[in-house]
Amino acid sequence: MSRPRIQITLIDQKGTKGCHRGHKIGDSYDFGTERGNLCPMAMHVAFPYVDILRYGGEIPGNPKGTAIFACPDVDTLNVFKIERIDEK
Structure with missing residues (x-):
């Protein structure tokens, strides 16, 4: 079984x-x-969400197959969306 593609x-x-x-x-x-x-600080925050999504989990409060997270730099506060791309 191959892992789904993840887009950030x-x-x-x-x-x-x-x-x-x-x-x-x-x-x-x-x-x-x-x-x-991707910025290493943002990647550090993204990784747990990526791991959950690519192994079939879901993030409570987010649409199916997605996660929203923010960069930890308070002066920047970039907001990212992670999407699981289920290719058939």
Whole structure:
């Protein structure tokens, strides 16, 4: 059984300063092939959600197959959406 593809997309910025890594709303990363392009601080927060979604779990309060999380940098506060892409 292969794991589903995971897509991480920047959907909002709520902080008062720009992203020090240069991420912009709409930037999207394939977890399997591009995760090294994502800010390490954001990746640290994303990983538990990615793990839950790619092994079939769901995140309470989020639509099926998704998770919303924020960058831990309070000045930046990038908001990301993780999506499980179930390919058939």
